[in-house]
Amino acid sequence: xxxxxxxxxxxxxxxxxxxxxxxxxxxxxxxKVDESRVKALVASLEGVNxxxxxxxxxxxxxxxxxxxxxxxxxGAKKEDTEKxxxxxxxxxxxxxxxxxxLFG
Numbered sequence: 001x002x003x004x005x006x007x008x009x010x011x012x013x014x015x016x017x018x019x020x021x022x023x024x025x026x027x028x029x030x031x032k033v034d035e036s037r038v039k040a041l042v043a044s045l046e047g048v049n050x051x052x053x054x055x056x057x058x059x060x061x062x063x064x065x066x067x068x069x070x071x072x073x074x075g076a077k078k079e080d081t082e083k084x085x086x087x088x089x090x091x092x093x094x095x096x097x098x099x100x101x102l103f104g
Contacts, residue, residue, distance in 0.1 A: 002026060002029065002031050003022065003026070003037055003038065003041050004041070006022050006025040006026050006029075007022060007041055007045060007050075008050070008054075009025060010022065010025060011050045011051075017041075017042060017045050017050075018042060019038050019039060019042050022038050022041060022042065023038055026038075
């Protein structure tokens with residue numbers, strides 16, 4: 001996770017996410033750097049619009065949260081409510097997995 005955070009911090013600072021900058025950030029935080037993970041991270045972010053990826057992930061989480069918190073309509077069966085909640089949870093997990101894959 002610290003590798004992803006390093007990349008996001010570098011991006012937020014307006015710098016290009018490169019191996020050298022990722023290593024500097026990780027070393028400054030006291031993390032033992034794994035060269036292969038740094039290379040994989042930088043390669044996976046090549047050509048990715050990080051702002052757009054973050055926005056899509058945030059929109060997915062915000063949209064799913066109210067639906068999960070809403071009370072069931074009158075006459076709705078408990079099974080239907082549980083099934084919908086499970087489907088929403090699965091959708092959120094898939095979105096999170098997609099974002100995780102994006103950042104390595």
